[in-house]
Amino acid sequence: MSFLRKLFGFGSGSGGEPDPASAPSQEYEGYTIRATPYEEGGRFQLCGVITKVADGETKEHRFIRADKLSTMEDAVSMTFFKGRQIIDQMGDDLFRHG
DSSP states (O other): OHHHHHHHTOOOOGGGOOOGGGOOEEEETTEEEEEOOEEETTEEEEEEEEEEEETTEEEEEEEEEEEEESSHHHHHHHHHHHHHHHHHHHGGGGGOOO
16 A cells, blocks of 8 residues: 555555645646545545636635545546546536535
8 A cells, every 4th residue: 555655645644545735636628636535444535626726816626426446546547537527517617606
């Protein structure tokens, strides 16, 4: 497990949670998708953050899905896939609340 933590830049915090500052990220259509999956019950929960800077303001949308994957690598990959899917479906509307 420590190999995966080092490979993906995750901190050594408790509960298998990544250090958000070092979480793997990917640029897509002007957005940044940051993969923040965490270990739960020996599997990795799909979780991420989508950000975009607009008019000097950083907007953020956190998402978590029911998907649990067997490896951190798979969870990171699927987080990027789901993040791109959310962006394609919602665009900037994902930052609207209410």
